[in-house]
Amino acid sequence: MGNIVLESDGKVQTMPYTLKRRNGKRGITIRIFADGSVVVSASSREPIANIEAFLLLKQEWIMKKVALMRSRPQLPQHTWTDGDVFPFFGNLVPLRIERDVWLGRKTSSIIVQDNEMIIMTASQDIDQKKVHDLVIAFYRERALSILSDEIPRRASELGLPVPSFSVIDCYGRWGSCSSSKKLSFAVRIATLPVRLIEYLVLHELAHLVHFNHGSEFKALLSSRMPDWRKRQKELYEMQALSDLRLYASQSGSSVR
Numbered sequence: 001m002g003n004i005v006l007e008s009d010g011k012v013q014t015m016p017y018t019l020k021r022r023n024g025k026r027g028i029t030i031r032i033f034a035d036g037s038v039v040v041s042a043s044s045r046e047p048i049a050n051i052e053a054f055l056l057l058k059q060e061w062i063m064k065k066v067a068l069m070r071s072r073p074q075l076p077q078h079t080w081t082d083g084d085v086f087p088f089f090g091n092l093v094p095l096r097i098e099r100d101v102w103l104g105r106k107t108s109s110i111i112v113q114d115n116e117m118i119i120m121t122a123s124q125d126i127d128q129k130k131v132h133d134l135v136i137a138f139y140r141e142r143a144l145s146i147l148s149d150e151i152p153r154r155a156s157e158l159g160l161p162v163p164s165f166s167v168i169d170c171y172g173r174w175g176s177c178s179s180s181k182k183l184s185f186a187v188r189i190a191t192l193p194v195r196l197i198e199y200l201v202l203h204e205l206a207h208l209v210h211f212n213h214g215s216e217f218k219a220l221l222s223s224r225m226p227d228w229r230k231r232q233k234e235l236y237e238m239q240a241l242s243d244l245r246l247y248a249s250q251s252g253s254s255v256r
């Protein structure tokens with residue numbers, strides 16, 4: 001753990017940070033975690049003076065990010081065990097695990113029923129990783145299922161051929177459209193209310209017509225979904241809640 005004195009907007013503060021040395025690491029990376037902690041990674045050879053100089057260079061960014069993280073309501077981390085709560089198509093559903101269940105050939109299964117997510121497992125015990133994998137596989141299947149209806153329906157409204165699409169485990173973006181006209185959507189779209197999934201589908205399909213976010217693109221969205229800006233804003237607000245990663249989420253990172 002090191003300390004560095006940062007000065008920004010007339011405020012001087014001592015910022016503690018954790019330094020992680022890694023052999024072969026290239027450059028210096030600063031990460032700000034959800035609890036506001038600062039972690040710096042650098043190779044074991046990087047002189048401390050360089051690291052401190054980089055921190056000073058990035059001080060505005062660091063202070064802004066830390067303040068942002070601390071001002072955010074802290075969402076509890078997923079525990080991936082009984083009582084954990086998951087967003088599922090816009091509802092919050094608690095998780096219940098039933099152990100020692102006879103499932104025939106299967107070792108486990110997962111359903112959402114009566115506003116509850118239920119994992120049944122044939123074994124006595126089930127670890128976090130296994131619960132995580134089951135939950136993600138379930139979200140993926142549900143995302144595929146809704147997209148299989150929504151994409152052809154919207155594409156025909158727009159007079160477009162139905163594009164091929166996939167569901168990927170990614171956190172950088174909700175959806176994307178490649179230059180080869182293939183759409184992909186994040187697994188975690190299944191956390192969202194259906195109206196936000198509708199917006200994402202329309203947005204990516206509109207890229208098949210306009211491969212940018214220009215005025216024609218926006219006009220197309222408005223003609224099909226007059227309240228798309230409102231939905232887009234709601235999507236930003238769902239960002240943290242929809243995090244389904246197994247380990248602590250991190251936010252910004254700055255790299256030299």
Ligand SMILES: [Zn+2]
Pocket residue numbers: 203207212213
């Ligand atoms: Zn876009």
